[in-house]
Amino acid sequence: xxxxxxxxxxxxxxxxxxxxxxxxxxxxxxxxxxxxxxxxxxxxxxxxxxxxxxxxxxxxxxxxxxxxxxxxxxxxxxxxxxxxxxxxxxxxxxxxxxxxxxxxxxxxxxxxxxxxxxxxxxxxxxxxxxxxxxxxxxxxxxxxxxxxxxxxxx
Amino acid sequence: xxxxxxxxxxxxxxxxxxxxxxxxxxxxxxxxxxxxxxxxxxxxxxxxxxxxxxxxxxxxxxxxxxxxxxxxxxxxxxxxxxxxxxxxxxxxxxxxxxxxxxxxxxxxxxxxxxxxxxxxxxxxxxxxxxxxxxxxxxxxxxxxxxxxxxxxxx
Amino acid sequence: xxxxxxxxxxxxxxxxxxxxxxxxxxxxxxxxxxxxxxxxxxxxxxxxxxxxxxxxxxxxxxxxxxxxxxxxxxxxxxxxxxxxxxxxxxxxxxxxxxxxxxxxxxxxxxxxxxxxxxxxxxxxxxxxxxxxxxxxxxxxxxxxxxxxxxxxxx
Numbered sequence: 001x002x003x004x005x006x007x008x009x010x011x012x013x014x015x016x017x018x019x020x021x022x023x024x025x026x027x028x029x030x031x032x033x034x035x036x037x038x039x040x041x042x043x044x045x046x047x048x049x050x051x052x053x054x055x056x057x058x059x060x061x062x063x064x065x066x067x068x069x070x071x072x073x074x075x076x077x078x079x080x081x082x083x084x085x086x087x088x089x090x091x092x093x094x095x096x097x098x099x100x101x102x103x104x105x106x107x108x109x110x111x112x113x114x115x116x117x118x119x120x121x122x123x124x125x126x127x128x129x130x131x132x133x134x135x136x137x138x139x140x141x142x143x144x145x146x147x148x149x150x151x152x153x154x
Numbered sequence: 155x156x157x158x159x160x161x162x163x164x165x166x167x168x169x170x171x172x173x174x175x176x177x178x179x180x181x182x183x184x185x186x187x188x189x190x191x192x193x194x195x196x197x198x199x200x201x202x203x204x205x206x207x208x209x210x211x212x213x214x215x216x217x218x219x220x221x222x223x224x225x226x227x228x229x230x231x232x233x234x235x236x237x238x239x240x241x242x243x244x245x246x247x248x249x250x251x252x253x254x255x256x257x258x259x260x261x262x263x264x265x266x267x268x269x270x271x272x273x274x275x276x277x278x279x280x281x282x283x284x285x286x287x288x289x290x291x292x293x294x295x296x297x298x299x300x301x302x303x304x305x306x307x308x
Numbered sequence: 309x310x311x312x313x314x315x316x317x318x319x320x321x322x323x324x325x326x327x328x329x330x331x332x333x334x335x336x337x338x339x340x341x342x343x344x345x346x347x348x349x350x351x352x353x354x355x356x357x358x359x360x361x362x363x364x365x366x367x368x369x370x371x372x373x374x375x376x377x378x379x380x381x382x383x384x385x386x387x388x389x390x391x392x393x394x395x396x397x398x399x400x401x402x403x404x405x406x407x408x409x410x411x412x413x414x415x416x417x418x419x420x421x422x423x424x425x426x427x428x429x430x431x432x433x434x435x436x437x438x439x440x441x442x443x444x445x446x447x448x449x450x451x452x453x454x455x456x457x458x459x460x461x462x
Contacts, residue, residue, distance in 0.1 A: 023266050031244060032305070039284065093337065093344045098445075105449045106447075119332065127333065127334050131346060131403070132347065133443050133446060134445030135288055135289055135290075137259055147249075151339040177416035179423045180438075182437055185398060186341060289442055290410070290442055290444040292413065292441060293416050293440055299439065
């Protein structure tokens with residue numbers, strides 16, 4: 001068991017099978033030493049765990065959990081891409097889209113569910129640049145969607 | 155005629171002149187071996203072919219056609235940037251913003267209009283990572299906006 | 309005083325202290341020769357200068373000023389990351405999210421506040437690829453949020 005997977009084990013996190021794209025694209029592409037991961041939804045066991053608008057259908061804490069699950073799916077994609085998560089040098093950038101009720105402006109708190117998970121699992125290498133925005137609709141009415149850029153050893 | 159242009163010809167696609175930016179920015183920038191292309195709209199012959207919200211003003215099939223046109227404009231920008239489309243190594247990432255009616259959640263189906271076009275034209279090199287989100291407003295009330303990252307030979 | 313700072317001085321622009329992230333992420337990450345800067349808001353002197361929806365709560369000119377302030381904050385982050393802004397080779401890409409009233413479609417004019425500032429300060433190196441979209445909600449009800457990618461000398 002390598003270092004990052006040991007850390008996942010300590011945290012009690014089991015990486016799922018990497019979710020398949022829900023349309024005609026790839027879950028990840030590597031260009032040079034950058035790994036681009038497609039927008040991840042809060043899928044677990046093949047279905048969406050959190051749907052609807054944060055601030056109306058679910059609250060910010062549930063949104064944060066949705067972001068955490070999306071980040072776990074991002075790590076699952078990274079493992080599929082890299083073989084070993086120990087090849088991650090740095091989580092570079094995360095863009096988080098929060099399905100937001102009118103007047104809901106706590107997107108940063110929601111996205112912290114992903115950011116804190118990545119820092120917990122990867123340590124300093126998990127601390128990334130980020131943009132968080134609120135959008136009016138997401139695929140399948142998902143509560144959040146998060147995309148990732150990692151720098152990796154090649 | 156090079157390989158990619160031959161393929162465009164077989165598919166009956168004529169690349170338009172690369173649309174000019176609608177404000178104070180550049181249509182594309184190359185950094186190292188990455189080509190970043192500005193957000194493309196479904197412009198054809200100098201005007202927007204599809205405006206309004208998908209799921210209200212136009213249907214998902216029309217949205218998909220809007221995404222296809224935006225991807226053709228992305229290829230036109232890539233040709234302007236590269237001289238020859240044969241310099242494309244890989245379409246790395248596509249971010250698609252769909253001007254979405256309230257309750258419209260089929261953004262992935264809409265964006266497939268772009269993803270399928272790129273795979274048809276570029277083959278395996280056209281298969282990319284992707285994020286698809288629904289937004290409440292787009293420039294000039296365009297139905298979709300798509301930005302692209304390509305890895306290119308330098 | 310280096311070249312870019314001399315230019316800032318001529319333009320009467322004082323870079324503020326780089327605003328701290330409003331949650332659990334980093335303001336910037338460098339990967340290879342690319343500098344990724346987190347989404348910047350129109351913060352000045354520790355508070356948001358422009359909030360609400362462009363086209364309803366504030367007008368497009370105020371939105372443009374909000375974009376300009378966000379870009380100044382982006383440069384402040386770049387200076388914190390690089391030590392000297394003379395290390396900037398090229399502003400590669402800017403993604404601008406405009407908190408948009410229903411029916412407001414002049415996102416490009418709003419984002420020009422950022423694009424023109426970068427061209428004024430950095431000259432040709434400030435001219436970038438861009439995507440501009442309208443979103444329904446932004447963190448803290450900010451009027452705009454802008455993220456940046458710069459190519460830098462390493």
